[in-house]
Amino acid sequence: MEMKFYDYLDANPVIAAVKDMDGVKKCCEREEIKIVFILFGDVCSICRIVEELKAHGKVAMVHMDLVSGLSGKEVAVDFIKKNTRADGIISTKPALIKRARELDLYTTLRVFVLDSMAFENIEKQMGLARPDSIEILPGLMPKVIRRVARLVKAPVIAGGLISEKEDVMAALSAGAISVSSTNQSVWSV
Template identity: 30%
Template sequence: MAQQDIVKLLCNGYVIPAPRNYEDFKYALEHSSNPSLSLLFGDINILPELLVKAREYKKRILVHLDLLGGFGKDKAGIVFLARMGVAAVITTKPQLGKLAREAGMLVIHRLFLMDSEAIKTGVNLLKGYKPDALELLPASVPASVVAELGGMTGLPILGGGLMHSKEDIEMAVRSGLSAVSASKRELWEPFGKG
């Protein structure tokens, strides 16, 4: 799938809403025109209800595997999520990303950047495993880092974390990020791409 196609699956502007609780999730369903939501809360007990509600609003849920409680973080757990209808996952763990790819899910690999050694480590994690996109945290990384990782991986580069205003998002996009995830409701409406 082409980079632009992946980004269009995730958002219709530059922002992927990232609700941290049920109230924000409901708000995103009812008030955001984005096609996907990045789920930053929940467990295996509430996930079926969230998936049903998302389908009602024709939205895709990106399940953050590292934040989802109560499921086995192994092949059986990943297959279970795929059978439940989870179409996309976010993870920091390559082994879970590989399993999700095998189960037919879209995979976003999340990479925390604290220094240049983290870039090398992150790229090494991706050897033998190709996610659909890479999400950098924080989203306020320099343009040179975005360009370097884009060139090294050939993946669309997303960002997450520390987005407090539309100006922050505009700066992140100017640095080369294809889109950002944001947990603040006021940032969820699309802007920029027209």
């Protein structure tokens, strides 16, 4: 791969996260959007969704846990690699991230930081998966973003509940390299 995922993240601080075809259409109309997190689909539609994004020059990241019909097994990553032109995957499952790395796909480990136990588990998951980036949710926790950014070597993406420019700026100021949002009003912040 010519460009490293870190370089895409560094150059694109806001990631469009899409949850339907209307979101795909809207982000394809916007040249400034380079990375797209696909948060929907099924085994019958994921190829078409990825192809639409690739036709518009986007980096397509498939959220494995949210595609209906895919299992939580490593073979699901093989399916994405062999049957789509996706650039990478997002998952909460370290085993899927590990398999995607073996297949030379970009990887984002999604972690829900809901309590101190979840926070303490991040280091273990990072060691198992070794993702290109980590996405922490919810993304409205500057103190937690700061702690995670110090804890891990991978770039941190803040996602979830990002709804206005101030949320984006707070997450970036706290140490996130990018934010992901389904809220189209923040895509061009």
